[in-house]
Amino acid sequence: MSQHQHIRIKGARVNNLKGIDVDIPRDRFVVITGVSGSGKSSLAFETLFAEGQRRFAESISSFARQFLGRMSKPDVESITGIPPAIAIEQKVNTRNPRSTVGTTTEIYDYLRVIFAKIGRTYSPISGEEVVCDSMESVMQYLRDKSGTLYLMADLKWEEEKYRIEKLLNLKEEGFSRVYIAPDDADKLGEVVRIDALLSDMERYAGREVMLMVDRISLGEGATEDEETAARLMDSIKSAFEKGEGTIHSVIVDETNITARRFSTLFEADGLRFEKPQEWMFNFNSPLGACPVCGGLGQIIGIDEALVIPNAALSVYQDAIACWRGNTMSYFKEQLILNAHKFDFPIHTPYNLLTAEQKRILWEGNEHLFGINDFFKELEAKRYKIQNKYMISRYSGRTVCRECGGHRLKKEALYIKVGGKSIADLMDMNIGELSQYFRELTLTDYERSIVSKAINEVTLRLTCLENVGLSYLTLGRRSNTLSGGESQRVNLVSCLGNSLTGSMYVLDEPSIGLHQRDTQRLISVLKQLRDxxxxxxxxxxxxxxIRAADWLIDIGPHAGIHGGEIVYQGPPPCTPSEENGHEDGTSCAQTTPETANRHEKGTSHAQNS
Structure with missing residues (x-):
């Protein structure tokens, strides 16, 4: 065995290991098995990983090494050929409330890029897409129009005393007319000379006044005519400049009057929007985080689970815990007395109420003093001991009402890709999200921009499905995962990072995994090897064990009766594997000697 192709361990005596010698092939899938307490973790983590990490730490600068702490050398005579090591253990490695499945696997980072590059903004009022107009889009609109075109610039009036000064300045620049918008949108406005407006300002008080930039007759193919097109482009440019990004067009033909507003500003329905940028989707940045919860998605407030401890009860059955008792029952009685005025079902269990009925119960209306108003009243008189006790009794970590637990400013949720916001994607489980990306329809231009990011996302989603985590959502907090879930999420993260030449040490990744997903887990482990x-x-x-390229069985028993190599080599063949594994790797032939050694080792593993 050549040193550069194998990790060679001589005389390992960590914990109960009895001076064992082991040769482990590099760039292979290796399984260490044995009974509990036989020394598996001593070899894998306290020898291999510890030495790999220690040597990597020694290779970096002394300044960086001071932050890593002291690393002791494992009790071993020598280890050669060991690469930098990464341990993926069965424990939750982070308590950071900002860490999620999406951030750990870096899927969320790619989603931020996708939404920033090809996201489309929709108005929360009308639901219409928000677009920026340009000279080209105005010309495109006018291409097939006919009639008389009135082109106006939106005048941004300041205080009353500056209006006359602004009109005089416009007159000096060569403009002579203004357009007085009509009260009825179906009628044509009035074109007035600036001199006439200046002489009788009171007549047009309260009317919308726009600067008349051009009036031109449009006919079939008018925009194709070189001279007409040049005049239109010049007028549109001038109108955008004078209107500070906003212009109006009115086209009058024989039967209709068609008005249209164009704006180079990113706005709609009277609202100004931010163009999609990557920082808008970063809840770890003050620029993108919800201003109320600071990007945590939770706040300390009145906890719904404490106020409604038994959701199977109705309001009539005292579902609202804070309205029980002689003193506070007044609020419940008022709800029961007034429920008929807004059709509130007082006999329906709380968990069967609609979202709107729950909203009314919490926020109230003209007939109901809501639960939130009740606690605001207590807060206003917090100096009273009983009120302070009541508030603390029902307070806890609860979903932020501003962002709905999505951590971001509401402006980020107006941006969608494929009809879904980034919050919608974070609420989908991995299986649903994979289907969303499979069915996502993009233009050739959009796909050319984000194809690499989408490929990275789908790769990681496939890996999460392969390790049996298709039920998780990307928004799931990392500190709420089990040890096995956390380990498999970190495994996917490692695969996504595409590190090469490293040694990964894993502790029983199959724990908590359904048997049907074992082959998919093996596939992921082999991808990491490949x-x-x-x-x-x-x-x-x-x-x-049988899927491994190399097997090390430690035993024969636990504690002081273990720590020896029972077997090392390729996993013994089953009858169906006599010609090797399906992936082409060989397996050990069951000679009497190897069969006896393997029988001793694996029998302990199966009985553990």
């Missing part, structure tokens, strides 16, 4: 890494797994699952 990109040029050594994958070492401490495992008891027989299916994973």
């Amino acid at each position: 990109i040029g890494n050594t994958v070492i797994v401490v495992e008891h699952d027989e299916e994973i």
Whole structure:
């Protein structure tokens, strides 16, 4: 065995290991098995990982090394050929409330890029897409129009005393007329000379006044005529400049009057919007985070679960805990007395109420003093001991009402890709999100911009499905995952990072995984191997053991009776694998000697 192709361990005595010698092939999928307490973790984590991490730390600068802490050398005579090591253990590695499945796997980072590059903004009022107009879009609109075109610039009036000065300045610049908008949109406005307006300002008080930039006759193919097109382009440019980005057109033909507003500003329905930018979707930045919860998605407030401890009860059955008792029952009685005025079902269990009925119960209306108003009243008189006690009793971490738990400013939620906002995607489980990206329809231009980002997202989503995590959502907090879930999420993150030449050490990744997903987990582990890494797994699952390229069985028993190599080599063949594994790797032939050694080792693994 050549040193550069293998990790060679001599005389390992960590914990109960009895001076064992092990040769582990590099860039292979290696399983370490044995009974509990036999020394598997001592070899994998406290020897291999510890030495790999220590040597990597020694290779970096002394300044960076001071932040890593002291790393002791494992009790071993020598280790050669060991690459930098990464451990993926069965524990939740972060308590950071800002960390989610999406951020850990870096899927969210790619979603931010996708939404910033091709996201479309929709008005929350009309639901219409918000677009910026340009000279070209105005010309495109006029291309097939006929009739008389009135082209006006929107005048941004300041205070009354500056209006006359502005009109005089416009007159000096060569403009002679203004357009007085009609009260009825179906009628044509009045064209007035600036001199006439200046002499009788009171007559047009309260009317919308626009600067008349041009009046031109449009006919079939008018925009194709070189001279007419040049005049239109010049007039449109001038109108945008004088109107500070906003112009109006009115086209009068034989039967209709068609008015249209154009704006180079990103606005609609009287609202000004931000153009999509990556920082808008970053809840870890003050620029993108919800101003109320600071990007956490939760606040300390009145907890719905404490106020309604039993959602199977109706309002009539005292579902609202804070309105029980002699003193506070007054609020419940008022609700029951007034419920008929707004058709509130007082006998319906709380968990069967509609979202609108729950909103009314919490926010109130003209007939109901809502739960939120009730606690505001208590807060206003917090100096009273009983009120302070009541507030603290029903307070807890609750969903931020401003962002709905989505962590972002509401402006970011107006931006959509494929009809979905980034918050909608974060609320989907992995399976639904994979389907969304499979069915996502983009233009060739959009796909050319974000195809790489989408490929990275779909790769990670596929890996999450393969390790049995299709039920998770990207918005799931990392500190709420189980140890097994956290380990598999980190495994996907490692695969997505595409590191090569490293050694990954995993602790029983099959725990908590349904048996039907074992082969998919094996596929992910082999993907990690195939990109040029050594994958070492401490495992008891027989299916994973047989899928390994190299097997190390430690035993024969636990504690002081273990710590020895029972078997090392390719996993023994099953009858169906006599010609090797499906992926082309070989397996050990069951000679009497190897069969006896393997029987001793694997029997302990199966009985553990």
